[in-house]
Each structure stands twice: as C-alpha cells, then as structure tokens.
Amino acid sequence: MSSAPSQTLDEAAASPASAVLQALRPAALTRVHKFGGSSVADAARIAALAPLVDDGADIRAVVVSAMAGTTNALVAMAEQAASGQDWSADWSALRERHLATADTLDPDARHGLRDALGRDFDGLRDDLLALASATGDLAPLVAQVHGLGELVSSRLVQAALGGEAAGWQRLDARDVLVVHPGEMGVGVDWDASRERFADWRARRRPSRVVITGFVARDADGRSTTLGRNGSDYSAAIFANLFDADELLIWTDVDGVLSADPRLVPDAMVLPTMSYAEACELAYFGAKVLHPQTMAPVQSRAIPLCIRNTLNPSAPGTWILAENPAGDAELSPVKGLTIVRDMAVLELAGNGMVGVPGAAERLFAALHRAGVSVVMISQGSSEHSICCVVRAGQVDRARAAVESAFAEAIADTQTQGVSVTRDISILAAVGDGMVGIPGVAARLFAALAQARVNIRAIAQGASERNISVAIADADATRALRAAHSAFWLSPQTVSIGLIGPGQVGRELLSQMAAVLPRLRASSRVDLRLRGIANSGYMALDHFAIHPDEATTRLADMSTPSFDVDAFAAHIRAEHLPHALIVDCSGSEAVARRYPEWLAAGIHVVTPSKHAGSGGWERYVAIREAQRGGARFMYEATVGAGLPVISTLRNLLDTGDEIEAIDGMLSGTLAWLFNSFDGSRPFSALVRQARELGYTEPDPRDDLSGLDVARKLVILAREAGRELSLDDVDVENLVPEALRGVPRDEFLDRLEELDAPMQARLAAAQADGLALRHIAHLSREHGARVGVAALPPDHACRHTRLTDNLVQFTTARYASNPLVVQGPGAGPQVTAAGVFGDILAIAHSLSDGIGLHA
Ligand code: ADP
Ligand code: ASP
Ligand code: MG
16 A cells, blocks of 8 residues: 555666766755645745755755645636636636735846736636637646646745845756656656756756646646645655755644644654655545655655744654664554545355455456555455445445356355445554554554444554544544544543632642653643633643643633533543542532533542532432542542541451541631630630631631531441431530621620630549540441540640541551541642542553543
C-alpha cells in the first residue's frame, strides 16, 4: 500500500541525463521550500514568506500551491462549464480576489502583475468557453483550468519576493515536468523530466526560482495535474531534480501530528518520523502530506521537514530515512488516521474451507474490475474472506466477485457476497510496532471500551500498520479513544471545579503549586478544563491554569452556568477520564451526583449533602459507582485527616467496627478545650466567633447538627443504614434562644452560662472534664452531645481545634485506633479534597476512557 509511485526512479537517477546533471551538480547548498494554499491565502500571508525563504542557501526553489480555496473554485467552474451552467460570477470573483492581492503586493505596478494576471484570467475564460463546446477528450482542457491557481499564485509570490530584479525567476512546471497516470497515482517520467530540467537549468542558470506546484504535462505535451493536494508531490519531485539538501514543506500546522487535529484536539507534533511512516500515514488519509511525496526525496535521502508558516519558530517534523534510536519508546504508534467512504465486502461459505485459490480468484476478479482493495482480512478458519474497498467501487466489486464465484454460489458452497456500507478505516502507524507485544491489544481494548464494533482487522505485512474497519458513525469516537490510549498518560483527568469559595480557591492554589511536578515525576496529568459558580462558568478545551481560574470566571460577563453543559464539557471524549470537584455546598449540585457517576464522571466533594442527606440518593450514588466512577468525600469528616480512608481500610481488611467515638467539630473542640471555669462559656463563644472558628451564627455549631451529619457519614460508611433523624442530638442552644434573630441571640449569649457552669462544676467534682463528642455503637445508637470524660480518655488529650476519631474494632478492641489532628480550615480541607483527586488519578491505570 505504501510502495513507491514510480518504479523507474532509481534507474532514472542512473540514466545518461542524470549523469550529465551529476557532472554539473554544484557543491552549493540547495533548499526547496513549498508553500501550501493557506500559506499564500492573501497578500499579507504572501508578503510574510520572504523572511522564511531568506535562508542563506545558494540555490533556492519555492514551489507554490494556489491561494486557499482557488482550486476548489476552479474545479467547480470546470464542471459548470462542461455542463452548460453559468460560471461567470465565480470567474469574476476569483479574478477580483487575485487582482486585489496583486494591487496590494505590487501597488506601483513595478512587476506588471495586474496585466499578467488579467491575461491569465482571459485565458481561463477562453478555456471555460471552450469546455462548453468541446468534444472528445476534455481532460487536458480541464487540467488547464484546474492548474490556473498555481500559475497565478506563482506570479504573486515571485513579485512578493522582489521579482526578477531581486533575482527571482519563475518556472511553469509544465515546461519541465512530464508525468503519466499509474496504478498508484501519477508517476513521473524521470528521463524526460530530467532532460528538460537540465536543459532549462543550462539556459537559465537559476539560483532563485518560484515554481508552480500541482501542474505538469503528459508525454504528448498535454496539460495535466498531479492530483488534488499534489503540490507536496511537485515539491518533492523538484527537490529530487535539484538534488536538494533539504525540502521544507510549509503549511498551517506545527508539523505532522499524531492524529488529525480537527478530530483530536490533543494531537501532538511528532518531532521525527521515517519516510515509510510518513508514507503510510499519508496513504491512510493524513491530509498534511500527499502520499506520493516521500518517494522522490527518499531515493536521494533528502531530509524533509514540515513547518508552520504561522509559527515559524516551531521546529516542525523531520522526515528522514530512519527514526532516531529510542524513538519508539515514546510511543510505539506514531500516528492514527481515519479513511472514510469505505465498504466491507465479504465472501463467506463452508465451501471455501481449505479450497486453494479462493482468495486468489477473488482478488483477481477485483483487479480485473479495476477495484482497488484497501484492506484485506481473512479469518483463520478460511470460512470467509473479507476486504475493504472504496464505497464508490463496491457495486462493481460485488458484481465482479459474484460472477467469479457464480458456480460456487449456485452450488450453495458459498453463502454469497455481502456488502456493508458506511465504513471507515482506522489505521495505527509506526515503524516496527506490530512486533511490539501489546500494541494491538491496547488498540482493541481502547475501541472495546469506547464501544466501537470492529468489522475487520488487518495487520500490514510491513509491520508498521494495524488497520481496523469500523462503522462511519463510530469513527471520531474510535480515533479519540485510540489516541488517548497511545498518547496520553493513562492518568490524564479532565477536571471541573464547581464553587470556588474558600476551599475551592485554596484547592486551586495547591494544584497550581503541585501539578507541574506531578506531571513530570509521575504520569498524573490533571487538566482543569472548567470552573463554575452559581451564575457563571468558564470552559477551556485544553486546560485553565489553576492560578488564572478565578480571574477567568470573574471575566465572564453574561450568566452562563448550565450544569448539564458543564458536565458534558468535562466529560470530553478525547480525554480518558473526567472528574468533577464540588466545593459549592449546593444541594442542587449534589442531586446530580448519581447521573454524573453513572456517566463515568468521578465526583469529589467536601460537602456533606450527599453523604448525610436522603438515604435514597445515598443508595443511588452507591449503585452508580458500579460502572467504575468513584465518589470520594474524605474532607467531609475531619477535613484533611484520613478518617474515611482509615475506616475503609479497616472494613476492607475484614475488621469489624464496634464503636466510633470522637470530636468531630473543631469549633466545639476549641470551646470545651478552653472551658475550665476561669471564663464564662459565653465569653469563649464570643472569642471563637472573633477568631473565625464559628459559623457567622454560632448556633449552627452549637446545635450539634453539623457533627450529627458527620456521624451519619461515618455510620453509613461503616455499613449502617442511618439518617440524620436517627441521631440523638443535644442542642446546646436553650429552647428560648433557638428561634430569635442572630443579633438578639448574640446579645443574650450569657443565658448559656448558668446551665453550662453547673455541668462543669458537677463534672469537675468527679475529677472529669467536659467535651463535645459523637458516639456510635450498637448498644447506644448514634448520639451527639456534651459528655464528662475521665483524664485518661483520648478526647482529653487534644489541642485547640483538633478533631479526633476513635475506632473500636474487633482488632483494635482494648486499645482503639485513633486519628487525630487539626480538622478544620480551608487549607487542610482543600488538602483532603486534593488527596481524593490524587487517589482517583493514581487508581487509573488502563488509560482508556470509562465513558463511551
Ligand atoms: P496545505 O494547504 O499547506 O497543503 P493542507 O490543508 O493540505 O495544507 O494540510 C494541512 C492540514 O492537514 C492541517 O491543517 C490539518 O488540519 C490536516 N491534517 C490531517 N491530519 C493531520 C496530521 N496527522 N498532522 C497534521 N495535520 C493533519
Ligand atoms: N492547489 C491544489 C489543490 O488544492 C494542489 C495543492 O494545493 O497541493 O489540490
Ligand atoms: Mg496539502
């Protein structure tokens, strides 16, 4: 599939004409540049070429395409003319575009551009008129029309480079290039071309020349072209004729990418590739290069570099004889391509088992019918032979095969020929990758997980291509899944953050500090692709720098938050994993968790809504995780302390939880740690509020509800079906103060003092001290409130706002397991959230999207 287009290339290189040329061959440095349609799209782009070709080479040739869109317009005009339709409006528009460009590039008419282009367009008009009335072989006239774009663009470029005055000559490739149609595309008549080229060179002795791409002549001197996108091929042929030291193909992307960037946004620039790989990729549809480009440069080992006119400082892709050593270690697969408009043709039947020559007969029939077979696959059972052909040829193919097997089909030896349309081929290309174990498995696993059905598989004998036939409708999804399996770290996670409040903002700054190191030292690649608050959202296709995230959000001017659109964006098809961090504290957001999890999106939150809310939703969340996405909420209890993970480890290793006790509120811990009778309780509450330890309304802490929620979360994690109503909660706010406005409550805080002082005195009389604790056990159920504890109780040995959780289990029976430390504040809470995100990322190893 990737063989050279011309069998005579090497022989031609050794021909007499070539010997003459060899003798003339200058030792000077020769460079050929080629500029594609987008690089000459308008006057500004054309003017920008001059510094790019000012490269210091002694001999410089610049091969040009038509201005972007021109060839399409010419093709349409030729069709209109041949079918008697009106083409005059299109003709005028194209002429106008070129004349306007000429006026900008040559305002003083120093190069006589306007006149020359005017004559060219007059010629085009004559050709189109001729097409309407011509009979016989229209092909040369049509080719003449198609090739006008290169003729006129070469004039524009010549003028922009300074014209003849600056030593820039112009060559119409039709004056030297002789070609013929061939099975693999257009082949070059090397002898004739070399002779004409040598002749032209001897006459003109050019050191700087602009050459038309795409166009040529046949052996009878008639106009022809090298086929659509053929200017790359022209450039390679001229690089060969000049025996250039280098060929630079300038286009609108940074080089050859690992996949078509229009389909795979994360495609990466390949620094190097071999001629063979480039050839294979181009044959399988990578538009960046015409498939025949490599042969003429390969035969003279001319290095070829693909560069970006829009980004000239990028190093581009070097295409060379061999890949540098160690290259395949980066990824065994170099590139992935999709070829559309295919059909599968299958010949099946028991009668074919072991019958020699069935495949031969099939392919001979297809060959006779002029059908080119793009892919072949035969099951080892020999029960069926299946091949992929172009959709436009499948009817012809079917008829040919049916007639070749007419007897067998009539005999019912074969079940006949079946055809499946709307097929695409996905090809993975890389030197030697077929010999590397696991490459094919990885591809198939990626496709299976993206739920792509594979219709046929072929592994190129070249060992550098694995192709699969799939339904057209699956093609983009398949390409993205395969790309992420080979090119992205398996731990690449698309992340969305909802609610950049205190914790959210702290999380962003922790991420900003750590992400570069994570990417470098492990393969964890966390990409923040969206941020939202209740009104707005900011999304990015690639990633938002965590440091810039809140500014990006603040810059949004119209309210835009749409929770469904947000989730859909985060769950990008081209990235293997998705995760939403919910720091919003919003019940409405928590309601979405089950559907997100079911769709494969991991969820991490410091919010207690889901963990301690309705039992039904809790169960739905548990169920939804069966698909593989995980719900993590370590920061809901004890902030960054490893409370939930410790409990999980105990359970996972088969321990049995007998009781959970602890101090689960930093605020209440501080209050009771400080309450020794020397100052009234109300004074401590006021101080705590000033220190920012309490909620704005301290009743939210004193009610014990927040602690009860945490206890529910722990109880559920331990396997109990417990809800908030089941917890016996002591409210430290006296009845009379529960319903009053906040300010009144704060004014009347002293009403708390007398009863609290009495409890403290009673406890102290027994040698005990007060602590606010939560308790869970089978005997005593779930309770939250103030208790009097002896000096040896773990809760007596805490400091300031410490949280403490004590697990009494079958294994930790007489000496319970204790987790203790600061359990409140944005920093440690954000660290708890971050820890969950990393735990999920580290668990992702297969590199293939959960979601399809
Ligand atoms: P030019 O006009 O310069 O010849 P083309 O449009 O023919 O440029 O080819 C460049 C385009 O090819 C890119 O803009 C890109 O969209 C597309 N393309 C498809 N596959 C690839 C790939 N694997 N690597 C780079 N570009 C690709
Ligand atoms: N202008 C031609 C085309 O559009 C050739 C090329 O640009 O390579 O196909
Ligand atoms: Mg091109």
